[in-house]
Amino acid sequence: xSLLRVDDLAIRFSKRAPAVKSVSxxxxxxxxxxxxxxxxxxxxxxxxxxxxLLPEYAVLEGSIQVDGQEIIGLSDAELSKLxxxxxxxxxxxxxxxxxxxxxxxxxxxxxxxxxxxGAEQPTARERVVDVLGKVGLEEPERVAxxxxxxxxGGQRQRALIAMAVINEPSLIIFDEPTTALDVTVQAQxxxxxxxxxxxxxxxxxFISHNLAVVAQVAKRVLVLKDGEVVEAGEVGQLLSAPxxxxxxxxxxAARRGGGDA
Amino acid sequence: MRRLQLNVGIGxxxxxxxxxxxxxxxxxFDPLQVVPADKLAAPGWPHILGADGFGIxxxxxxxxxxxxxxxxxxxxxxxxxxxxxxxxxxxxxxxGWLDELISRLADIVFAFPALLLAILLAAVYGGSTWTAMxxxxxxxIPAFARTSRAATLEVMAADYILAARACGTxxxxxxxxxxxxxxxxxxxxxxxVGFAMAILAEAALAYLGLxxxxxxxxxxxxxxxxxxxxxxxxxQALWPGLAIAIAVLGFNLLGDGxxxxxxxxxxxxx
Numbered sequence: 294x295s296l297l298r299v300d301d302l303a304i305r306f307s308k309r310a311p312a313v314k315s316v317s318x319x320x321x322x323x324x325x326x327x328x329x330x331x332x333x334x335x336x337x338x339x340x341x342x343x344x345x346l347l348p349e350y351a352v353l354e355g356s357i358q359v360d361g362q363e364i365i366g367l368s369d370a371e372l373s374k375l376x377x378x379x380x381x382x383x384x385x386x387x388x389x390x391x392x393x394x395x396x397x398x399x400x401x402x403x404x405x406x407x408x409x410x411g412a413e414q415p416t417a418r419e420r421v422v423d424v425l426g427k428v429g430l431e432e433p434e435r436v437a438x439x440x441x442x443x444x445x446g447g448q449r450q451r452a453l454i455a456m457a458v459i460n461e462p463s464l465i466i467f468d469e470p471t472t473a474l475d476v477t478v479q480a481q482x483x484x485x486x487x488x489x490x491x492x493x494x495x496x497x498x499f500i501s502h503n504l505a506v507v508a509q510v511a512k513r514v515l516v517l518k519d520g521e522v523v524e525a526g527e528v529g530q531l532l533s534a535p536x537x538x539x540x541x542x543x544x545x546a547a548r549r550g551g552g553d554a
Numbered sequence: 555m556r557r558l559q560l561n562v563g564i565g566x567x568x569x570x571x572x573x574x575x576x577x578x579x580x581x582x583f584d585p586l587q588v589v590p591a592d593k594l595a596a597p598g599w600p601h602i603l604g605a606d607g608f609g610i611x612x613x614x615x616x617x618x619x620x621x622x623x624x625x626x627x628x629x630x631x632x633x634x635x636x637x638x639x640x641x642x643x644x645x646x647x648x649x650g651w652l653d654e655l656i657s658r659l660a661d662i663v664f665a666f667p668a669l670l671l672a673i674l675l676a677a678v679y680g681g682s683t684w685t686a687m688x689x690x691x692x693x694x695i696p697a698f699a700r701t702s703r704a705a706t707l708e709v710m711a712a713d714y715i716l717a718a719r720a721c722g723t724x725x726x727x728x729x730x731x732x733x734x735x736x737x738x739x740x741x742x743x744x745x746x747v748g749f750a751m752a753i754l755a756e757a758a759l760a761y762l763g764l765x766x767x768x769x770x771x772x773x774x775x776x777x778x779x780x781x782x783x784x785x786x787x788x789x790q791a792l793w794p795g796l797a798i799a800i801a802v803l804g805f806n807l808l809g810d811g812x813x814x815x816x817x818x819x820x821x822x823x824x
Contacts, residue, residue, distance in 0.1 A: 344720055346716060346719060346720065349649060349650060369724055370724065370725075373719070373722045373723070373724040373725075374722065375722075376719065376720055376721060376722040377720065377721035377722030377723075378722060381720055381721060382717075382720040384713055384716065384717055384720075386713055389712060389713040389714060390713040390714055390716070390717040391714055391717070392714040392718065392731075392732050392735070392736070393714070393736070394732075394735035394736055395731065395732070395735065400718070403718070403721065403723060403727075403731065404721035404722065404723070407721065407722040407723060407727075408722060453717065456717070456721055457720075457721070
Protein backbone atom coordinates (compact mmCIF):
# COMPACT_ATOMS: atom_id res chain seq x y z
CA UNK A 294 0.00 0.00 0.00
CA SER A 295 1.20 3.48 -0.79
CA LEU A 296 2.24 5.74 2.06
CA LEU A 297 0.97 8.78 0.22
CA ARG A 298 -1.73 8.74 -2.42
CA VAL A 299 -2.93 11.89 -4.17
CA ASP A 300 -5.89 11.41 -6.49
CA ASP A 301 -7.16 14.03 -8.91
CA LEU A 302 -6.34 16.86 -6.51
CA ALA A 303 -7.69 20.30 -7.42
CA ILE A 304 -7.18 23.42 -5.33
CA ARG A 305 -8.87 26.79 -5.78
CA PHE A 306 -8.53 30.01 -3.84
CA SER A 307 -11.83 31.92 -3.83
CA LYS A 308 -13.01 32.64 -7.37
CA ARG A 309 -9.65 32.86 -9.06
CA ALA A 310 -8.33 30.30 -11.53
CA PRO A 311 -7.40 27.04 -9.80
CA ALA A 312 -3.86 26.85 -8.38
CA VAL A 313 -3.88 23.10 -8.92
CA LYS A 314 -6.11 21.62 -11.65
CA SER A 315 -5.51 17.91 -11.47
CA VAL A 316 -2.62 16.20 -9.74
CA SER A 317 -2.37 12.48 -9.05
CA UNK A 318 0.56 10.48 -7.81
CA UNK A 319 1.47 7.83 -5.27
CA UNK A 320 4.49 7.41 -3.05
CA UNK A 321 5.53 4.09 -1.49
CA UNK A 322 7.18 3.75 1.91
CA UNK A 323 10.85 4.68 1.65
CA UNK A 324 10.44 6.11 -1.84
CA UNK A 325 11.74 9.52 -2.90
CA UNK A 326 9.75 11.56 -5.38
CA UNK A 327 10.84 14.87 -6.85
CA UNK A 328 8.32 17.50 -7.92
CA UNK A 329 9.61 20.07 -10.30
CA UNK A 330 8.06 23.14 -11.87
CA UNK A 331 8.38 26.90 -12.11
CA UNK A 332 6.92 29.39 -9.61
CA UNK A 333 3.15 29.24 -9.66
CA UNK A 334 3.03 25.73 -11.07
CA UNK A 335 1.23 24.56 -7.91
CA UNK A 336 4.00 22.48 -6.36
CA UNK A 337 4.18 24.28 -3.01
CA UNK A 338 0.39 24.51 -2.79
CA UNK A 339 0.20 20.76 -3.33
CA UNK A 340 2.71 20.22 -0.52
CA UNK A 341 0.79 22.50 1.86
CA UNK A 342 -2.43 20.67 0.97
CA UNK A 343 -0.84 17.34 1.95
CA UNK A 344 0.18 18.89 5.29
CA UNK A 345 -3.29 20.38 5.72
CA LEU A 346 -1.68 23.81 6.10
CA LEU A 347 -3.64 25.70 3.44
CA PRO A 348 -5.77 28.60 4.68
CA GLU A 349 -9.43 27.91 5.39
CA TYR A 350 -10.69 29.65 2.27
CA ALA A 351 -8.86 27.22 -0.02
CA VAL A 352 -11.26 24.83 -1.75
CA LEU A 353 -9.92 21.30 -2.15
CA GLU A 354 -11.31 18.56 -4.37
CA GLY A 355 -10.12 15.03 -4.91
CA SER A 356 -8.36 12.93 -2.35
CA ILE A 357 -5.13 12.91 -0.34
CA GLN A 358 -4.44 9.77 1.66
CA VAL A 359 -1.55 9.45 4.08
CA ASP A 360 -1.06 5.96 5.47
CA GLY A 361 -4.57 5.15 4.29
CA GLN A 362 -6.13 8.11 6.09
CA GLU A 363 -7.97 10.80 4.16
CA ILE A 364 -6.44 14.24 4.87
CA ILE A 365 -8.99 16.48 3.17
CA GLY A 366 -11.72 17.44 5.62
CA LEU A 367 -9.77 16.62 8.80
CA SER A 368 -9.92 19.24 11.56
CA ASP A 369 -6.80 21.15 12.59
CA ALA A 370 -6.71 19.21 15.87
CA GLU A 371 -6.74 15.87 14.06
CA LEU A 372 -4.17 17.06 11.54
CA SER A 373 -1.82 18.27 14.27
CA LYS A 374 -1.58 14.71 15.57
CA LEU A 375 -0.21 13.63 12.18
CA UNK A 376 1.98 16.67 11.61
CA UNK A 377 5.47 16.14 12.97
CA UNK A 378 4.73 12.51 13.77
CA UNK A 379 3.67 10.90 10.50
CA UNK A 380 4.48 13.70 8.08
CA UNK A 381 6.44 16.89 8.28
CA UNK A 382 7.78 19.64 6.08
CA UNK A 383 11.02 21.59 5.69
CA UNK A 384 10.57 25.05 4.23
CA UNK A 385 12.48 27.07 1.71
CA UNK A 386 13.62 30.01 3.74
CA UNK A 387 15.74 29.03 6.76
CA UNK A 388 16.15 32.70 7.72
CA UNK A 389 12.47 33.06 8.56
CA UNK A 390 11.35 29.52 9.40
CA UNK A 391 12.71 29.63 12.96
CA UNK A 392 10.92 31.73 15.58
CA UNK A 393 13.24 34.68 16.31
CA UNK A 394 12.11 34.91 19.95
CA UNK A 395 12.89 31.33 20.93
CA UNK A 396 16.11 29.38 21.48
CA UNK A 397 16.73 26.80 18.75
CA UNK A 398 16.91 23.88 21.19
CA UNK A 399 13.50 24.71 22.62
CA UNK A 400 11.95 24.87 19.17
CA UNK A 401 13.30 21.46 18.29
CA UNK A 402 12.21 20.12 21.69
CA UNK A 403 8.72 21.48 21.12
CA UNK A 404 8.34 19.25 18.06
CA UNK A 405 9.54 16.30 20.17
CA UNK A 406 7.40 16.96 23.25
CA UNK A 407 4.23 17.32 21.23
CA UNK A 408 4.38 13.67 20.20
CA UNK A 409 5.90 12.02 23.27
CA UNK A 410 4.39 11.17 26.61
CA GLY A 411 5.44 11.87 30.19
CA ALA A 412 8.25 9.37 30.63
CA GLU A 413 10.30 10.61 27.70
CA GLN A 414 9.84 14.33 28.40
CA PRO A 415 12.78 14.80 30.81
CA THR A 416 15.15 13.36 28.22
CA ALA A 417 14.00 15.86 25.57
CA ARG A 418 17.10 18.00 25.97
CA GLU A 419 19.46 15.05 25.47
CA ARG A 420 17.48 13.89 22.48
CA VAL A 421 17.54 17.39 20.94
CA VAL A 422 21.30 17.73 21.33
CA ASP A 423 21.74 14.23 19.94
CA VAL A 424 19.68 15.01 16.83
CA LEU A 425 21.34 18.40 16.32
CA GLY A 426 24.67 16.56 16.33
CA LYS A 427 23.36 13.99 13.87
CA VAL A 428 22.40 16.62 11.31
CA GLY A 429 26.03 17.69 11.28
CA LEU A 430 25.93 20.72 13.54
CA GLU A 431 29.17 21.27 15.41
CA GLU A 432 28.82 22.08 19.11
CA PRO A 433 25.16 20.99 19.26
CA GLU A 434 24.93 22.12 22.90
CA ARG A 435 25.82 25.66 21.93
CA VAL A 436 23.47 25.64 18.92
CA ALA A 437 20.61 24.45 21.16
CA UNK A 438 21.18 27.47 23.42
CA UNK A 439 21.43 29.94 20.52
CA UNK A 440 18.78 32.20 19.11
CA UNK A 441 18.19 31.87 15.35
CA UNK A 442 19.88 35.20 14.54
CA UNK A 443 23.12 33.83 16.01
CA UNK A 444 23.27 31.04 13.40
CA UNK A 445 24.14 31.02 9.71
CA GLY A 446 21.64 30.06 6.99
CA GLY A 447 23.17 26.59 6.62
CA GLN A 448 23.09 26.00 10.37
CA ARG A 449 19.46 27.08 10.54
CA GLN A 450 18.45 24.76 7.71
CA ARG A 451 20.20 21.91 9.54
CA ALA A 452 18.32 22.82 12.72
CA LEU A 453 15.06 22.81 10.76
CA ILE A 454 15.89 19.40 9.35
CA ALA A 455 16.59 18.22 12.92
CA MET A 456 13.19 19.60 13.94
CA ALA A 457 11.58 17.66 11.10
CA VAL A 458 13.25 14.31 11.74
CA ILE A 459 13.29 14.23 15.56
CA ASN A 460 10.12 12.11 15.68
CA GLU A 461 11.26 9.98 12.74
CA PRO A 462 8.19 10.65 10.56
CA SER A 463 7.37 8.38 7.64
CA LEU A 464 7.01 11.25 5.17
CA ILE A 465 9.15 14.37 4.89
CA ILE A 466 8.29 17.10 2.40
CA PHE A 467 11.17 19.36 1.39
CA ASP A 468 9.97 22.59 -0.23
CA GLU A 469 12.98 23.99 -2.07
CA PRO A 470 15.19 23.40 0.97
CA THR A 471 18.37 24.64 -0.68
CA THR A 472 17.16 27.51 -2.86
CA ALA A 473 17.99 30.16 -0.27
CA LEU A 474 21.45 28.78 0.46
CA ASP A 475 24.68 29.51 -1.38
CA VAL A 476 26.10 26.82 -3.62
CA THR A 477 28.64 25.17 -1.31
CA VAL A 478 26.21 25.01 1.59
CA GLN A 479 23.56 23.77 -0.83
CA ALA A 480 25.70 20.73 -1.68
CA GLN A 481 26.28 19.95 2.00
CA UNK A 482 22.60 20.22 2.86
CA UNK A 483 21.66 17.96 -0.07
CA UNK A 484 24.16 15.38 1.19
CA UNK A 485 22.64 15.67 4.65
CA UNK A 486 19.11 15.19 3.32
CA UNK A 487 20.29 12.12 1.43
CA UNK A 488 21.98 10.72 4.54
CA UNK A 489 19.01 11.44 6.81
CA UNK A 490 16.59 9.74 4.44
CA UNK A 491 18.88 6.73 4.07
CA UNK A 492 19.22 6.51 7.85
CA UNK A 493 15.54 6.85 8.82
CA UNK A 494 14.07 5.16 5.77
CA UNK A 495 11.50 7.95 5.48
CA UNK A 496 9.71 8.68 2.23
CA UNK A 497 10.35 12.06 0.76
CA UNK A 498 8.66 14.55 -1.48
CA PHE A 499 11.33 16.87 -2.79
CA ILE A 500 10.12 20.07 -4.39
CA SER A 501 12.36 22.24 -6.51
CA HIS A 502 12.46 24.32 -9.64
CA ASN A 503 15.92 22.95 -10.37
CA LEU A 504 16.21 19.57 -12.07
CA ALA A 505 19.91 19.25 -11.25
CA VAL A 506 19.13 19.54 -7.51
CA VAL A 507 16.21 17.11 -7.67
CA ALA A 508 18.38 14.56 -9.47
CA GLN A 509 20.71 14.40 -6.45
CA VAL A 510 17.96 13.29 -4.08
CA ALA A 511 15.09 11.68 -5.96
CA LYS A 512 14.89 8.81 -8.39
CA ARG A 513 11.46 9.56 -9.79
CA VAL A 514 10.28 13.00 -10.87
CA LEU A 515 6.94 14.64 -11.51
CA VAL A 516 6.92 17.71 -13.77
CA LEU A 517 4.22 20.23 -12.88
CA LYS A 518 3.06 23.09 -15.07
CA ASP A 519 0.04 25.32 -14.47
CA GLY A 520 -1.35 22.95 -11.86
CA GLU A 521 -1.14 19.82 -13.94
CA VAL A 522 1.31 16.94 -14.23
CA VAL A 523 2.81 17.20 -17.70
CA GLU A 524 5.39 14.44 -17.41
CA ALA A 525 6.52 11.81 -14.92
CA GLY A 526 9.26 9.25 -14.85
CA GLU A 527 12.74 8.22 -13.74
CA VAL A 528 15.23 11.06 -13.41
CA GLY A 529 17.67 9.45 -15.83
CA GLN A 530 15.03 8.90 -18.46
CA LEU A 531 13.72 12.43 -18.11
CA LEU A 532 17.20 13.87 -18.42
CA SER A 533 18.12 11.84 -21.51
CA ALA A 534 14.83 11.88 -23.38
CA PRO A 535 12.41 14.56 -22.14
CA UNK A 536 9.11 14.33 -24.01
CA UNK A 537 7.16 17.45 -23.08
CA UNK A 538 8.55 20.74 -24.45
CA UNK A 539 8.47 22.21 -20.95
CA UNK A 540 10.58 19.37 -19.58
CA UNK A 541 12.99 19.83 -22.49
CA UNK A 542 13.40 23.46 -21.52
CA UNK A 543 14.02 22.48 -17.90
CA UNK A 544 16.64 19.94 -18.91
CA UNK A 545 18.35 22.47 -21.14
CA ALA A 546 18.40 24.92 -18.22
CA ALA A 547 19.87 22.29 -15.89
CA ARG A 548 22.59 21.45 -18.42
CA ARG A 549 23.47 25.11 -18.92
CA GLY A 550 23.36 26.43 -15.39
CA GLY A 551 24.08 23.28 -13.40
CA GLY A 552 23.69 24.89 -10.01
CA ASP A 553 21.34 27.75 -9.55
CA ALA A 554 18.83 27.96 -12.37
CA MET B 555 15.41 62.10 16.19
CA ARG B 556 13.91 58.79 17.22
CA ARG B 557 16.24 58.48 20.20
CA LEU B 558 15.34 62.02 21.23
CA GLN B 559 11.65 61.19 21.23
CA LEU B 560 12.21 58.10 23.33
CA ASN B 561 14.52 59.87 25.76
CA VAL B 562 12.19 62.82 26.27
CA GLY B 563 9.37 60.33 26.80
CA ILE B 564 11.37 58.40 29.38
CA GLY B 565 12.38 61.68 31.07
CA UNK B 566 8.83 63.03 31.37
CA UNK B 567 7.34 59.75 32.57
CA UNK B 568 10.13 59.44 35.12
CA UNK B 569 9.19 62.89 36.46
CA UNK B 570 5.58 61.79 36.93
CA UNK B 571 6.53 58.50 38.59
CA UNK B 572 9.03 60.32 40.84
CA UNK B 573 6.31 62.79 41.88
CA UNK B 574 4.03 59.95 42.90
CA UNK B 575 6.78 58.11 44.79
CA UNK B 576 7.93 61.29 46.52
CA UNK B 577 4.39 61.96 47.73
CA UNK B 578 4.49 58.80 49.83
CA UNK B 579 7.44 60.00 51.88
CA UNK B 580 7.27 63.77 51.70
CA UNK B 581 4.97 66.60 50.73
CA UNK B 582 5.63 70.24 51.67
CA PHE B 583 2.23 70.46 53.42
CA ASP B 584 -0.66 68.19 54.26
CA PRO B 585 -2.47 68.03 50.88
CA LEU B 586 -5.84 68.13 52.65
CA GLN B 587 -5.17 70.76 55.27
CA VAL B 588 -7.26 73.90 54.78
CA VAL B 589 -5.51 77.10 55.93
CA PRO B 590 -7.90 80.02 55.35
CA ALA B 591 -5.14 82.57 55.94
CA ASP B 592 -3.17 81.18 52.99
CA LYS B 593 -6.11 81.36 50.58
CA LEU B 594 -4.89 82.02 47.04
CA ALA B 595 -1.34 82.59 48.23
CA ALA B 596 0.98 83.53 45.36
CA PRO B 597 3.83 81.22 44.42
CA GLY B 598 6.77 81.79 46.73
CA TRP B 599 7.64 80.66 50.21
CA PRO B 600 6.46 78.51 51.95
CA HIS B 601 3.89 77.64 49.22
CA ILE B 602 6.27 77.09 46.29
CA LEU B 603 3.50 76.92 43.70
CA GLY B 604 1.02 78.90 45.79
CA ALA B 605 -2.16 77.76 47.54
CA ASP B 606 -5.65 77.20 46.14
CA GLY B 607 -8.97 78.82 47.01
CA PHE B 608 -9.19 76.81 50.23
CA GLY B 609 -5.64 77.64 51.22
CA ILE B 610 -4.36 74.13 50.43
CA UNK B 611 -0.78 73.88 49.15
CA UNK B 612 -0.80 73.29 45.37
CA UNK B 613 2.53 71.47 45.09
CA UNK B 614 1.44 68.95 47.73
CA UNK B 615 -1.78 68.30 45.84
CA UNK B 616 0.10 67.91 42.56
CA UNK B 617 2.45 65.32 44.06
CA UNK B 618 -0.37 63.29 45.58
CA UNK B 619 -2.45 63.71 42.39
CA UNK B 620 0.24 61.89 40.42
CA UNK B 621 -0.58 58.78 42.45
CA UNK B 622 -4.16 58.53 41.30
CA UNK B 623 -3.22 59.40 37.71
CA UNK B 624 -0.73 56.52 37.66
CA UNK B 625 -3.02 54.15 39.57
CA UNK B 626 -5.86 54.69 37.14
CA UNK B 627 -3.45 54.37 34.21
CA UNK B 628 -1.96 51.10 35.44
CA UNK B 629 -5.20 49.42 36.44
CA UNK B 630 -7.22 50.45 33.41
CA UNK B 631 -4.47 49.57 30.93
CA UNK B 632 -3.88 46.23 32.70
CA UNK B 633 -7.60 45.47 32.57
CA UNK B 634 -7.80 46.39 28.90
CA UNK B 635 -4.70 44.37 28.00
CA UNK B 636 -5.61 41.28 30.00
CA UNK B 637 -9.00 41.10 28.30
CA UNK B 638 -8.16 42.60 24.91
CA UNK B 639 -4.90 40.87 23.99
CA UNK B 640 -6.11 37.24 24.36
CA UNK B 641 -9.29 38.12 22.45
CA UNK B 642 -7.25 39.71 19.68
CA UNK B 643 -4.91 36.72 19.46
CA UNK B 644 -7.84 34.28 19.37
CA UNK B 645 -9.52 36.30 16.62
CA UNK B 646 -6.38 36.56 14.54
CA UNK B 647 -5.30 32.98 15.06
CA UNK B 648 -8.58 31.23 14.31
CA UNK B 649 -10.26 33.56 11.83
CA GLY B 650 -13.73 32.63 10.64
CA TRP B 651 -16.84 33.25 12.73
CA LEU B 652 -14.84 33.63 15.96
CA ASP B 653 -12.85 36.49 14.41
CA GLU B 654 -16.07 38.03 13.12
CA LEU B 655 -17.73 37.78 16.54
CA ILE B 656 -14.82 39.26 18.48
CA SER B 657 -14.23 42.03 15.95
CA ARG B 658 -17.90 43.08 15.93
CA LEU B 659 -18.04 43.03 19.75
CA ALA B 660 -14.95 45.22 19.78
CA ASP B 661 -16.68 47.61 17.36
CA ILE B 662 -19.70 47.82 19.64
CA VAL B 663 -17.64 48.58 22.76
CA PHE B 664 -15.54 51.02 20.73
CA ALA B 665 -18.72 52.97 19.98
CA PHE B 666 -19.07 53.87 23.67
CA PRO B 667 -16.64 56.58 24.77
CA ALA B 668 -15.00 56.09 28.18
CA LEU B 669 -16.82 59.17 29.40
CA LEU B 670 -20.25 57.72 28.63
CA LEU B 671 -19.37 54.43 30.32
CA ALA B 672 -18.10 56.33 33.35
CA ILE B 673 -21.31 58.36 33.58
CA LEU B 674 -23.28 55.11 33.37
CA LEU B 675 -21.21 53.41 36.07
CA ALA B 676 -21.19 56.51 38.27
CA ALA B 677 -24.97 56.74 37.99
CA VAL B 678 -25.33 53.14 39.16
CA TYR B 679 -22.53 52.74 41.69
CA GLY B 680 -21.60 56.35 42.51
CA GLY B 681 -18.46 58.01 41.23
CA SER B 682 -15.25 56.52 42.57
CA THR B 683 -11.70 55.72 41.50
CA TRP B 684 -12.90 52.20 40.73
CA THR B 685 -15.73 53.19 38.43
CA ALA B 686 -13.31 55.47 36.59
CA MET B 687 -10.74 52.68 36.22
CA UNK B 688 -13.30 50.13 35.04
CA UNK B 689 -14.90 52.58 32.60
CA UNK B 690 -11.58 53.62 31.08
CA UNK B 691 -10.34 50.04 31.05
CA UNK B 692 -13.41 48.64 29.32
CA UNK B 693 -13.40 51.44 26.77
CA UNK B 694 -9.74 50.66 25.98
CA ILE B 695 -10.29 46.90 25.42
CA PRO B 696 -11.08 47.32 21.69
CA ALA B 697 -7.80 49.16 21.09
CA PHE B 698 -5.83 46.24 22.54
CA ALA B 699 -7.98 43.63 20.80
CA ARG B 700 -7.57 45.31 17.42
CA THR B 701 -3.83 45.87 17.78
CA SER B 702 -3.26 42.25 18.86
CA ARG B 703 -5.50 40.90 16.12
CA ALA B 704 -3.70 42.82 13.40
CA ALA B 705 -0.30 41.82 14.75
CA THR B 706 -1.40 38.19 15.08
CA LEU B 707 -2.61 38.11 11.47
CA GLU B 708 0.81 39.27 10.36
CA VAL B 709 2.64 36.76 12.56
CA MET B 710 0.36 33.91 11.43
CA ALA B 711 1.60 34.42 7.88
CA ALA B 712 5.23 34.05 8.97
CA ASP B 713 7.26 31.01 7.96
CA TYR B 714 8.11 30.10 11.55
CA ILE B 715 4.43 29.70 12.38
CA LEU B 716 4.00 27.44 9.36
CA ALA B 717 7.11 25.49 10.39
CA ALA B 718 5.85 25.14 13.99
CA ARG B 719 2.46 24.00 12.71
CA ALA B 720 4.16 21.52 10.37
CA CYS B 721 5.61 19.93 13.53
CA GLY B 722 2.20 19.62 15.14
CA THR B 723 2.07 22.72 17.35
CA UNK B 724 -1.35 24.37 17.48
CA UNK B 725 -3.93 26.16 19.62
CA UNK B 726 -2.96 27.70 22.94
CA UNK B 727 0.60 26.43 22.70
CA UNK B 728 1.09 28.16 19.38
CA UNK B 729 -0.41 31.34 20.84
CA UNK B 730 1.70 31.37 24.00
CA UNK B 731 5.02 30.20 22.60
CA UNK B 732 5.09 31.73 19.14
CA UNK B 733 2.43 34.41 18.70
CA UNK B 734 2.59 36.27 22.02
CA UNK B 735 6.40 36.68 22.12
CA UNK B 736 6.31 38.07 18.60
CA UNK B 737 3.55 40.61 19.19
CA UNK B 738 4.58 41.61 22.75
CA UNK B 739 6.55 44.65 21.57
CA UNK B 740 3.48 46.07 19.83
CA UNK B 741 1.34 45.46 22.90
CA UNK B 742 3.82 47.39 25.06
CA UNK B 743 3.64 50.31 22.65
CA UNK B 744 -0.15 50.18 22.76
CA UNK B 745 0.02 50.07 26.57
CA UNK B 746 2.14 53.21 26.67
CA VAL B 747 -0.22 55.13 24.41
CA GLY B 748 -3.22 53.70 26.27
CA PHE B 749 -1.67 54.92 29.51
CA ALA B 750 -1.60 58.49 28.19
CA MET B 751 -5.25 58.24 27.13
CA ALA B 752 -6.19 56.82 30.53
CA ILE B 753 -4.54 59.68 32.41
CA LEU B 754 -6.36 62.19 30.23
CA ALA B 755 -9.66 60.38 30.73
CA GLU B 756 -9.10 60.17 34.48
CA ALA B 757 -8.50 63.91 34.66
CA ALA B 758 -11.63 64.55 32.61
CA LEU B 759 -13.73 62.32 34.88
CA ALA B 760 -12.34 63.91 38.05
CA TYR B 761 -13.01 67.33 36.54
CA LEU B 762 -16.62 66.35 35.97
CA GLY B 763 -16.83 64.86 39.46
CA LEU B 764 -17.37 61.35 38.11
CA UNK B 765 -14.13 59.83 39.28
CA UNK B 766 -12.21 59.91 42.52
CA UNK B 767 -14.37 61.77 45.09
CA UNK B 768 -13.22 64.73 47.14
CA UNK B 769 -10.82 63.88 49.90
CA UNK B 770 -8.20 62.55 47.53
CA UNK B 771 -6.44 65.23 45.50
CA UNK B 772 -6.51 64.62 41.73
CA UNK B 773 -5.34 66.79 38.88
CA UNK B 774 -8.79 66.86 37.34
CA UNK B 775 -10.43 68.03 40.57
CA UNK B 776 -7.73 70.69 40.97
CA UNK B 777 -8.59 72.00 37.51
CA UNK B 778 -12.25 72.14 38.43
CA UNK B 779 -11.51 74.11 41.61
CA UNK B 780 -9.23 76.44 39.68
CA UNK B 781 -11.94 77.19 37.13
CA UNK B 782 -13.58 79.79 39.36
CA UNK B 783 -10.37 81.84 39.50
CA UNK B 784 -9.45 81.52 35.83
CA UNK B 785 -9.63 85.31 35.25
CA UNK B 786 -8.30 86.50 38.60
CA UNK B 787 -5.64 83.88 39.29
CA UNK B 788 -4.89 81.83 36.13
CA UNK B 789 -1.83 80.22 37.72
CA GLN B 790 -4.26 78.05 39.72
CA ALA B 791 -5.28 76.24 36.53
CA LEU B 792 -1.81 76.29 35.02
CA TRP B 793 -0.20 73.85 37.48
CA PRO B 794 -2.58 70.88 37.24
CA GLY B 795 -2.93 71.53 33.50
CA LEU B 796 0.83 71.40 33.13
CA ALA B 797 1.02 68.17 35.16
CA ILE B 798 -1.60 66.51 32.92
CA ALA B 799 0.14 67.75 29.79
CA ILE B 800 3.52 66.44 30.96
CA ALA B 801 2.13 63.02 31.84
CA VAL B 802 0.15 62.63 28.61
CA LEU B 803 2.96 63.93 26.43
CA GLY B 804 5.48 61.76 28.25
CA PHE B 805 3.62 58.49 27.77
CA ASN B 806 2.76 59.33 24.15
CA LEU B 807 6.38 60.09 23.33
CA LEU B 808 7.44 56.94 25.14
CA GLY B 809 5.02 54.90 23.00
CA ASP B 810 6.12 56.57 19.74
CA GLY B 811 9.77 56.23 20.69
CA UNK B 812 9.35 52.55 21.53
CA UNK B 813 7.57 51.95 18.25
CA UNK B 814 10.38 53.54 16.27
CA UNK B 815 12.99 51.50 18.10
CA UNK B 816 11.14 48.19 18.19
CA UNK B 817 9.42 48.09 14.80
CA UNK B 818 11.99 46.76 12.32
CA UNK B 819 10.02 47.93 9.30
CA UNK B 820 10.09 51.54 10.40
CA UNK B 821 13.75 51.16 11.26
CA UNK B 822 14.61 50.04 7.75
CA UNK B 823 12.53 52.78 6.17
CA UNK B 824 14.77 55.47 7.63
